[in-house]
Amino acid sequence: MMKIEDLYSERVLKMRSSEIRELLELSQQPGVISFAGGLPNPNAFPADVINEIIDKILNSDEASTALQYGPTPGLRQFREELTRFVAKSHIKAKIENTLVTVGSQQALDLVGRVFIDEGDVILVGLPTYLGAINAFLAYGAKLVGVPLDENGLRVDLLEEKIKELKRKGEKVKMIYTVPTFQNPAGVELSEDRRKRLAEIAIEHDLLIVEDEPYRMLRFEGKELYPIKYYDDGQHVIYMATFSKILSPGFRLAYVIASEEITRKLIIAKQSVDLCTPSFTQMIAYHYIKNGYIEKHIPRIVEMYKRKRDIMLEAMEKYFPDGCKWTKPKGGMFVWVELPKNVSSIEMLKDAINEKVAYVHGKAFHVDGSGENTMRLNFTNPKDELIEEGIKRLANVIKKRLANSH
Ligand SMILES: Cc1ncc(COP(=O)(O)O)c(C=O)c1O
Structure with a gap:
């Protein structure tokens, strides 16, 4: 029987599957509020303008x-x-x-x-x-x-x-x-x-x-x-x-x-x-x-700013003492540092059970550190789910903290 492993190039042996792409599948289970992906909000896509442009292109020399x-x-x-x-x-x-x-x-x-x-x-x-x-x-x-x-x-x-x-x-x-x-x-x-x-x-x-x-x-x-x-x-x-x-x-x-x-x-x-x-x-x-594009970007910015505010407010309200997080002036992500003894990797199972998802931070560290960190995306979830998701996540963190003492 041919062993395919013997035929792979050395380059392929160095390739790693993206932990995040795999995790995204988990977070797409029904009922899970996902802060995991890095996805834009579908309402930010200018479908009607794109439709108009395509129509013009296809009906011209272009x-x-x-x-x-x-x-x-x-x-x-x-x-x-x-x-x-x-x-x-x-x-x-x-x-x-x-x-x-x-x-x-x-x-x-x-x-x-x-x-x-x-x-x-x-x-x-x-x-x-x-x-x-x-x-x-x-x-x-x-x-x-x-x-x-x-x-x-x-x-x-x-x-x-x-x-x-x-x-x-x-x-x-x-x-x-x-x-x-x-x-x-x-x-x-x-x-x-x-x-x-x-x-x-x-x-x-x-x-x-x-x-x-x-x-x-x-x-x-x-x-x-x-x-x-x-x-x-x-x-x-x-x-x-x-x-x-x-x-x-x-x-x-x-x-x-x-x-x-x-x-x-x-x-x-x-x-x-x-x-x-x-x-x-x-x-x-x-x-x-x-x-x-100049007309459209301010609409995206307005939507994402609102979502960021909802997330940050909910974090203030529900997250336990000992957690720290960034207050981004733009973009799509909030970065969280949990208390040192909380592993965001181990906690992910609890989070998925409670129907909320995030990306654990270790994946982003080339030196193997960052076990107590995580990334939260605020642009993709619906406004009304952000507070509920943060509440669930806060409870998961609180339980971990209670069990680690
Ligand atoms: C920092 C950074 N670079 C590159 C990319 C990939 O973007 P693209 O969709 O253009 O491949 C992303 C996507 O999230 C990103 O965050």
Whole structure:
């Protein structure tokens, strides 16, 4: 009998299944109030406008482009529109700096493909986005964690870490960061740390992968420049997605990087999928060009801010002493630190029994820490279920605490 294990590539042996994707299935049982996923609210999808745009495209000459294979870097008119779109976020880009990808998850994978050899070090936050961890691990990266605080990544500790790793002869290549309303912690990297991070990359010849899905989901506070703004044009690979401001079903995102890096990413993409679907690019092109996106984002922000407020108020009311949580100014997540002796992994069984779900925080920590942490999503559940879900969760925590004494 053939043993398939003997045939797998070494690369496949390094791949990990996403604990979260598996957990999502559990949380979809009937009656479970789920704070587990990272899903936008379906009411945030502009279905009627999309319908109108599709109708126009299919009844015009554009149909032949929308239904055809496209160039690997993306449709030219869409890339051009993107250069104008990112300028509003203070990013200067020419079409040669722009690459359209199938979600930013693909962009992360392409970065891994182009830059990571076995054992190369990537510095990431503690905690950090699980999809990036898994993408980079698949290429054999060694992920080294740097703690976060309420102002995001501890850039001072990061610099010490880089020096220490270099002294040990490690090949430090990259810093991966989600500076605005981070997934999972919800925190925002402060302005001075953004500047400093760009300087560190330049001083140490490193790349920064700046992953910005939540930049436009700001409920309050002043908009900060992206790290890319402080870059000399060579060091920051910026990526953003339409998943949270239009629809994740479009699987549409983009990368802004130096011409040299963009060329390499394009070559890597050629063998992955030839091109991003022309159809969704064409829809998104009209969606941006005609200003729908500017009208739509404030509606999403209003909805999510309301949901955040309901969640935070309920947490204040029901959560027991000894729990701490972030108060995000935007994005989709609240991050909770439970008392040290409570394992959010063990507690998950109790939570599912009580018909409430979350993601345990250990999955987001590359150093195995974070056992007493968890991530709560506030954007997907209905308003009227958020308070009830938090109440259930608070009871689960209280029971755990009572049993652990
Ligand atoms: C930080 C971060 N990066 C990337 C992604 C993947 O986004 P996309 O839907 O564009 O693949 C997500 C999705 O939740 C995310 O939170």
